[in-house]
Amino acid sequence: MIITxxxxxxxxxxxxxxxxxxxxxxxxLAVQFLDCDVExxxxxxxxxxxxxxxxxxxxxxPVVDFALCDYCGRxxxxxxxxxxxxxxxxxxxxxxxxxxxxxxxxxxxxxxxHEEPRPVGIIEEGQAGPIAFAQGILNVGEPMAxxxxxxxxxxxxxxQPGVVSILDAPPGTACPVVESLRGADFxxxxxxxxxxxxxxxxxxxxxARDTLGLPVGVVINRDGVGNTGVExxxxxxxxxxxxxxxxxxxxxxxxxxxxxxxxxxxxxxEHFQDLYNWIVRVQLG
Amino acid sequence: MKQIVxxxxxxxxxxxxxxxxxxxxxxxEMSIVLADADVDAANLExxxxxxxxxxxxxxGGQVAVINPQTCIACGVCAEVCRFGAxxxxxxxxxxxxxxxxxxxxxxxQCPANAISMENSVDGRWFQSRTRFGLLFHAHLIAARENxxxxxxxxxxxxxxxxxxxHSDLLIVDGPPGIGCPVIAAATGADLALLITEPxxxxxxxxxxxxxxxxxxxxxxxxxxxxxxxxxxRAKEVAHFCTERGVPLAGCLxxxxxxxxxxxxxxxxxxxxxxxxxxxxxRIWQQVKDHVLVRSAETLSNGYIP
Ligand code: SF4
Ligand code: SF4
Numbered sequence: 285m286i287i288t289x290x291x292x293x294x295x296x297x298x299x300x301x302x303x304x305x306x307x308x309x310x311x312x313l314a315v316q317f318l319d320c321d322v323e324x325x326x327x328x329x330x331x332x333x334x335x336x337x338x339x340x341x342x343x344x345x346p347v348v349d350f351a352l353c354d355y356c357g358r359x360x361x362x363x364x365x366x367x368x369x370x371x372x373x374x375x376x377x378x379x380x381x382x383x384x385x386x387x388x389x390x391x392x393x394x395x396x397x398h399e400e401p402r403p404v405g406i407i408e409e410g411q412a413g414p415i416a417f418a419q420g421i422l423n424v425g426e427p428m429a430x431x432x433x434x435x436x437x438x439x440x441x442x443x444q445p446g447v448v449s450i451l452d453a454p455p456g457t458a459c460p461v462v463e464s465l466r467g468a469d470f471x472x473x474x475x476x477x478x479x480x481x482x483x484x485x486x487x488x489x490x491x492a493r494d495t496l497g498l499p500v501g502v503v504i505n506r507d508g509v510g511n512t513g514v515e516x517x518x519x520x521x522x523x524x525x526x527x528x529x530x531x532x533x534x535x536x537x538x539x540x541x542x543x544x545x546x547x548x549x550x551x552x553x554e555h556f557q558d559l560y561n562w563i564v565r566v567q568l569g
Numbered sequence: 570m571k572q573i574v575x576x577x578x579x580x581x582x583x584x585x586x587x588x589x590x591x592x593x594x595x596x597x598e599m600s601i602v603l604a605d606a607d608v609d610a611a612n613l614e615x616x617x618x619x620x621x622x623x624x625x626x627x628x629g630g631q632v633a634v635i636n637p638q639t640c641i642a643c644g645v646c647a648e649v650c651r652f653g654a655x656x657x658x659x660x661x662x663x664x665x666x667x668x669x670x671x672x673x674x675x676x677x678q679c680p681a682n683a684i685s686m687e688n689s690v691d692g693r694w695f696q697s698r699t700r701f702g703l704l705f706h707a708h709l710i711a712a713r714e715n716x717x718x719x720x721x722x723x724x725x726x727x728x729x730x731x732x733x734x735h736s737d738l739l740i741v742d743g744p745p746g747i748g749c750p751v752i753a754a755a756t757g758a759d760l761a762l763l764i765t766e767p768x769x770x771x772x773x774x775x776x777x778x779x780x781x782x783x784x785x786x787x788x789x790x791x792x793x794x795x796x797x798x799x800x801x802r803a804k805e806v807a808h809f810c811t812e813r814g815v816p817l818a819g820c821l822x823x824x825x826x827x828x829x830x831x832x833x834x835x836x837x838x839x840x841x842x843x844x845x846x847x848x849x850x851r852i853w854q855q856v857k858d859h860v861l862v863r864s865a866e867t868l869s870n871g872y873i874p
Pocket of ligand 1: 345362368387
């Protein structure tokens with residue numbers, strides 16, 4: 285079972301929910317946790333894993349053998365991202381623009397190009413107690429997060445009965461979020477009951493349910509602020525509200541210190557277990 | 570014309586709330602143009618009540634399309650596609666447009682010329698009038714590529730408008746993170762106002778976004794939002810700023826009035842003149858000192874950058 289925890293925007297408590305869900309389930313199930321928010325992975329601050337393995341993530345970058353290249357310009361012509369420029373007897377490659385598609389290599393008439401990996405981030409793996417933990421970290425200054433997430437997702441312990449994989453998605457609704465949601469069995473969307481929260485929840489539903497066809501459920505965080513917009517929207521759309529976490533300074537303070545919700549308030553353990561059981565029962569039959 | 574960008578390593582730190590308040594405060598003393606660079610989740614419009622004047626499609630890139638009539642089902646396209654976008658169907662192949670990155674590798678390799686590259690409309694961008702100045706904003710269709718490109722487009726339009734109208738300041742509300750859209754939002758900024766929170770992840774996020782502004786040599790100021798939720802951590806963040814030589818522009822208290830203002834659809838500084846607004850005024854003063862006054866000084870000293 286793969287559950288991706290997402291939210292249209294950041295700061296809604298997505299990581300709080302994802303980490304607490306993992307901690308609540310670890311007693312009864314084999315839990316794997318993947319932090320896919322590679323631009324800003326934060327779950328490790330709550331789960332405190334020991335990292336045992338590190339692996340570099342590379343994307344393929346074309347490299348030219350200038351002894352063979354006759355500057356015909358074909359590679360530049362076929363590159364959809366303008367990552368190659370050929371001017372006279374000069375060939376330039378702009379690594380940040382390259383998506384690593386390999387088309388230039390396939391098209392070079394002189395066979396003057398090959399690929400070498402260019403590091404864009406790392407994957408760290410380890411254990412947080414019984415939880416198998418992995419996170420991706422994008423190098424600062426690198427624009428593309430998706431390759432790191434794709435690599436991270438190769439660690440998914442898919443389809444093994446009794447294993448639940450929890451993926452903490454990045455904020456937003458663009459490519460990295462889609463990559464984190466693709467292939468999940470359930471999308472747990474975290475929001476807050478404000479106009480910003482509602483606006484972003486709609487977008488998250490558009491991606492998870494409408495585009496990717498995933499079953500979705502909502503967790504309302506900071507319940508009690510704002511207005512009833514989110515609630516009304518969920519009712520109208522038939523989206524179940526699976527949990528409410530009240531706005532409470534007593535919750536905000538320990539969370540800000542890296543204490544997971546279920547540790548600060550053990551009663552939430554049961555709420556998260558119920559939530560999981562609901563997903564298994566109702567959604568997956 | 571000066572350009573400032575409001576950023577935060579992660580979302581939900583109050584970036585938009587602060588950007589909207591700065592827009593309100595700045596517009597009382599100078600002419601401004603606004604750009605909402607968070608095209609994934611554009612929230613600025615919820616508090617600025619924009620009146621759309623112009624809107625246009627955004628073509629982010631291309632997608633490959635296979636013509637089933639000409640396809641001979643050889644599978645070459647699926648072999649060369651590195652994004653897993655070509656899927657096998659019963660009697661041929663089809664491109665799934667979500668993972669397709671439009672690289673055209675399949676287009677060039679298909680022996681039957683069965684593939685065409687088509688423009689992909691990935692969103693819309695808007696020019697709107699608000700009571701503070703022009704706002705440029707956009708919507709990326711959910712799950713589409715190229716948010717960085719759309720951010721660049723929105724910013725370019727905003728810059729052009731600001732130059733044309735001889736505006737004093739362009740305020741950019743940035744997206745969260747440190748990836749491609751953030752880089753696009755930060756490019757060309759004279760100052761970045763970095764918003765953080767006094768949480769265990771707050772300091773961590775701040776360090777990452779600061780590494781980015783340093784990497785691109787953009788002068789930065791820090792603002793701690795909800796500082797009183799965890800005074801000890803707020804102090805740590807302040808200390809971190811001193812160590813890194815980044816000025817702390819201010820500490821906003823946690824106040825429900827911020828959410829109330831959001832629910833009413835106005836910038837918090839317009840809604841109340843309580844403690845939050847008083848601190849925002851001080852932050853605005855600092856921003857002004859750093860971008861406008863300082864650069865005027867360097868100019869009067871005859872310094873040409
Ligand atoms: S690998 Fe793809 S993106 Fe990179 S230069 Fe070659 S064709 Fe362009
Ligand atoms: S390469 Fe061309 S002919 Fe071969 S399967 Fe793909 S689209 Fe069809």
